[in-house]
Amino acid sequence: MRRVRYAHSGGPEVLFTEDVAVPAPGPGELLVRVAAAGVTLPVVRKVREPREPIPLGGEIAGEVVSTGDGVSGYATGDRVTGLCFGHGYADFALLHTAMASPVPDAASAVDAVALVRSGLVAYGALDAARPEAGETALVTAAASGVGQLAVQLAKLRGASRVVGAVSAGGGAGGARSGKADFVRSLGADEVITYDEEKWGEPVDYVLDAVGGELLTPAVRALAPHGRLVAYSSGGGTVEAYDLLVGAKSVIGFQMALIARGKPEVYEAWRRELWRLFAEGALRPAVHAEFALEDAAKAHEAIEARSNLGKVVLVP
Missing domain, CATH: 3.90.180.10 (Medium-chain alcohol dehydrogenases, catalytic domain)
Known part of the structure; x- marks a missing residue:
């Protein structure tokens, strides 16, 4: 082979x-x-x-x-x-x-690969944010395999406004526009790029898949009492003062800990993803x-x- x-x-x-x-x-x-x-x-x-x-x-x-x-x-x-x-x-x-x-019979192998693992990470990160209906959300790497599902799931969980944050795709205007159009097609209300000085109006929670230098602006994008869920492999640090001034919090999320330690939760999330897919509510x-x-x-x-x-x- x-x-x-x-x-x-x-x-x-x-x-x-x-x-x-x-x-x-x-x-x-x-x-x-x-x-x-x-x-x-x-x-x-x-x-x-x-x-x-x-x-x-x-x-x-x-x-x-x-x-x-x-x-x-x-x-x-x-x-x-x-x-x-x-x-x-x-x-x-x-x-x-x-x-x-x-x-499921109605899904292809490509559908399965695009939905299950990326969807589990997106679903789990969103669950860690403890979202409430009517809150606002920001998703980094919103055009990625996980991000595209996180945008859709945030809307399905009742977010009143979802902001998608993306890279400029090499800086080309066409790439920037293409990403923005794509993320809006997923249901995002706004799209911003990481190089913008201000990331729009503050949000109640951020789902961050990038890490590194983006952690600082991601924390600043939070409203008072906002939550940042970090699930990136990119590392990075957060200044304690940036958390203190707005009573903000950072929550780490790792899928492997759920899969090993809470298999019943892992399976419940997986069933929910397939249900949403079958109903046409979630489109990887x-x-x-x-x-x-x-x-x-x-x-x-x-x-x-x-x-x-x-x-x-x-x-």
């Missing part, structure tokens, strides 16, 4: 495709013929980190071709999606049943589908911040 990996840190250019044996599923694992694999910013960032290479994992969707010992509830031929901690950029991947869920957008051999181009799209929605590999 084909598999994408890298031997040393760097940009998209270090990715290469190799032929390897199909792995055998271990206890509790499913061997999945991958029909779609999501490309995420955290994985793209990992490739650039000066450390030992890691498997390129993430959300996958496809068909079960065999099962390991102790597997129940899944059989050969089932369509599944879930988070793969091993090599996901591949023709076949291993998926533990604890991270797997069925894909896909920026582009890339062949496995074009994984470098997929990473380039993420690094350039040019994507409008989810970036997907289709083996």
